[in-house]
Amino acid sequence: MKIVTCIAPVNIAVMKYWGKRDEDLILPINDSLSATLNTNFMCAKTTILASPDLKENKFWLNGKEESFEGKRLQNCLREVQRRAKDMNPDVLGWKIAICSENNFPTAAGLASSAAGYACLVSALAKLYNIEGEISDIARLGSGSACRSIYGGWVRWHKGELSCGEDSVARQVVPSSHWPEMRVLILVVNDKKKKDSSTSGMQRSVDTSDLLLYRSDKIVPKRMEEMITSIKNKDFHNFAKLTMQDSNQFHATCLDTYPPCVYMNDVSHSISGLVHKYNELFDENRVAYTFDAGPNACLYILEKDVEEFLSVVNYVFPPPEVDQVEYLTGMPLENRKIKNDLINSLNLTRNEPGLLKYIIHTNVGEGPTSTDDHLLSLNGIPLK
Amino acid sequence: MKIVTCIAPVNIAVMKYWGKRDEDLILPINDSLSATLNTNFMCAKTTILASPDLKENKFWLNGKEESFEGKRLQNCLREVQRRAKDMNPDVLGWKIAICSENNFPTAAGLASSAAGYACLVSALAKLYNIEGEISDIARLGSGSACRSIYGGWVRWHKGELSCGEDSVARQVVPSSHWPEMRVLILVVNDKKKKDSSTSGMQRSVDTSDLLLYRSDKIVPKRMEEMITSIKNKDFHNFAKLTMQDSNQFHATCLDTYPPCVYMNDVSHSISGLVHKYNELFDENRVAYTFDAGPNACLYILEKDVEEFLSVVNYVFPPPEVDQVEYLTGMPLENRKIKNDLINSLNLTRNEPGLLKYIIHTNVGEGPTSTDDHLLSLNGIPLK
Known part of the structure; x- marks a missing residue:
């Protein structure tokens, strides 16, 4: 079995994303730009356990069990597994348990999906050992999530291709550029x-x-x-x-x-x-x-x-x-x-x-990993 | 001496006027369209007295004496007098007293300047016996006032000329077209x-x-x-x-x-x-x-x-x-x-x-005249 936990930041756009040219692939009609915020004060945290002992896939969000069949979750999972294909055939066959939470009140009406999907995709990428660009995968979960894959000031390039491959986030400058x-x-x-x-x-x-x-x-x-x-x-x-x-x-x-x-x-x-x-x-x-x-x-x-x-x-x-x-x-x-x-x-x-x-x-850094897991090794939420 | 009183309507735009291409002549950047409202319920009323006995020009608005030198009032007056020049040399030499009021609370924040300037210009036109288009003169007082010169549904054509001569209002259909x-x-x-x-x-x-x-x-x-x-x-x-x-x-x-x-x-x-x-x-x-x-x-x-x-x-x-x-x-x-x-x-x-x-x-008619004056024949407001 394998367990990973990631923490991922919220981002706040200064050039706004509003409008998709492709609903399924979440391709935007214009570029956008945001600052990634310090995860010490606001972040999403996601633990994923993959184990041959798990009977079925499970997903908990903020302490509540949710359907594993959500389209956006499935899109992210499918794409990570596709890229992982030749690397880790064992782990790929196991069922997984996902547990995710935000450390800031969702009642606040603050966009939590960007941090949430950035965190999910970072954890999946770590679980399945995939390397390289993953902001386009986070984008499949929630458009602005792709910007939370990097720290500092981040631009989401709308891209030109209809497959969405070039609709990715890139860091413009690191947080250290403007520490004030x-x-x-x-x-x-x-x-x-x-x-x-x-x-x-x-x-x-x-x-x-x-x-x-x-x-x-x-x-x-x-x-x-x-x-x-x-x-x-x-x-x-x-x-x-x-x-x-x-x-x-x-x-x-x-x-x-x-x-x-x-x-x-x-x-x-x-x-x-x-x-x-x-x-x-x-x-x-x-x-x-x-x-x-x-x-x-x-x-x-x-x-x-x-x-x-x-x-x-x-x-x-x-x-x-x-x-x-x-x-x-x-x-x-x-x-x-x-x-x-x-x-x-x-x-x-x-x-x-x-x-x-x-x-x-x-302004802070992109996703990081930790050993402070949210799931037991049996795949049960610790709280 | 000569005394005239006019009543003029409010109008409510359904295609909005916002933005001038000429600040002085009040020439708009786009056409607009409004309905003229029934004067029974909302209107401006203006009396103008011209008399050889008046010592100076006077202006009362909603019961309060105001400066006669306001730029917009002066622009309207100058233009009416210019067009009147050859018609009525006597009256033109006399000083005038203007008294104007709205029959709806100004505190309501309802645009009163359109009705006000349409009324002023209608009364001036009657005083000096000028005929023909006057919506372009009302426009010099307040842009949207030009639309209150006509009843029913009225379009203000932005015009193309820099002198503003073709920036006039025209009735599209009378109020009887859509009585419901x-x-x-x-x-x-x-x-x-x-x-x-x-x-x-x-x-x-x-x-x-x-x-x-x-x-x-x-x-x-x-x-x-x-x-x-x-x-x-x-x-x-x-x-x-x-x-x-x-x-x-x-x-x-x-x-x-x-x-x-x-x-x-x-x-x-x-x-x-x-x-x-x-x-x-x-x-x-x-x-x-x-x-x-x-x-x-x-x-x-x-x-x-x-x-x-x-x-x-x-x-x-x-x-x-x-x-x-x-x-x-x-x-x-x-x-x-x-x-x-x-x-x-x-x-x-x-x-x-x-x-x-x-x-x-x-929806109602354009400006009308009445004998129910707001000024005494000495040029003093009756109330």
Whole structure:
């Protein structure tokens, strides 16, 4: 029998993926680019046991047994096994047990599938000893999962081939290139059930004229500018492009028929606060980006985190019910907002609790393996 | 001395005007199309007195004296007087007093400048006895005012000339063409100060790539489809195009840097309700459109008004404080929602008071004159 465990990161796109040209192979209509986040604070963890003693394939996700027959899981498994074929005929014949979990609340509405499929495919690749490119396999699970296969700043090339072979992720620069970069995730309290991004994305491709114009004409040019700004560590332009791209992605969602609406009043209020803050300093010090949900991901340099966070805490007071970990992740001094900043920004406070919690993290590395398994050697989840 | 009073209508665009190619002459980057609303329920009223006894020009707006030197007022006045030159040399030399008011609360955030400038220019044209096209003069006051110069369904042709002479409004069909059409205006309670549409529009032209694509490539085609649907009284397609165009306009606002956000959570919730209602019947029975603010304007046929309104009243209970006129405009039976509709639509009620009030109106005629003046013959406002 053989057991492997991997840990894989979340990634947050600064140039958005929205729209597939092939539904089955998950081939996108444009390139996208993200930062991979530190797995210390947010990650998926997956253990896979292969054993001649297992009677059937099993799959547990976040403590709950799930069907092993899911199309995306099957697509990833089939492709890893195909590439492994001549290497390990023994292991290939055994049944497997998969146990996966996220170390951050799924209730947060944070995209967990990217980390999850990157982790699954990394673990499968380790199990079956396959080498070489695996981001295209992770892509079969969830498009943006391919970017979580690498650390640092990662570009998903849309590729040209219809087989999808060239639709892979590549690292642009490692995390060490811009070590001052920090990420604040503002988790927004939201009652509304969100549209699934898979169906929303397809509806956008089918109905939004603006989306196709964006993917064909705007993204290629903006991508070059984005990469230049990252290579030059030019935060002002990086922030501008990041915010523009997030807004344009949500614009194409709104141009969809019927429209997909992911940002809410609190999201827009965070966006407004970021612009106000940047305008005060006459340079961009914070950039927001929003995925298919109301939560804000903020890119910000280390030097500005504590001051900006004092503004966020003033404008969005934490929930009044004591919550042990309202601010999680990298440790920070809890700085009080300066009075002159309240006045200069002309801030008004909201009622408490509009934000559920805040995660403070940074850019990190790709998947790693560990011996801290989630399954017993009998293939039973340890917890 | 000479005194004239005119009344002019509001209009609600179904193909939106957003973006100027000339700031001074107010020349738009694309054609737009609107319905002119019945002046019985919403209108501007303007009295102008010209007299040799007046010492100076005066201007009152909604009971408050305002500067006579405003650029837009001056532009309209200059152009009317230029065209009048040879007709009425006496009157032209006299000072004038202008008194204008809206019969609907400006606090509602409903675009009052279109009705206001259409009324001003109609009254000036009557005062100075000018004939022929005046929609291009109204346009100098406020772009969309040119559409309020005609009744029924009105198209503002963007024109090609740099002097603006061909940027005029034309009636597409009279109000009698589609007498069953009704309009519900859902005035949304909103605390947020809204972005000015003049500055937002300019920022969009300067920063949104999607806006230029929309105006060049999408609007011309959609305009032909819109006119066909109106001529054929094809409500289903009319509604689809209207909603798509509203959403696309707001998409370009969001693509602006920094973004302009006019719709709020309540606006999106109304939009969601309309789609749900239409999906239940598998045809469009209601269409929403949103201008540069959170209020919803709904186009709906007479036969469906009472039922849809029962749904709105269920989902958005009126404010609990007794308000005499929560529902104003054309009289309606206050019908109770049917239980099976609540179930079929899977409706949930919001807290009361998300809507401030509702106006029920229809498509009506252009400006008219009256002897019911707002000024005494001494040029003093009567109230």
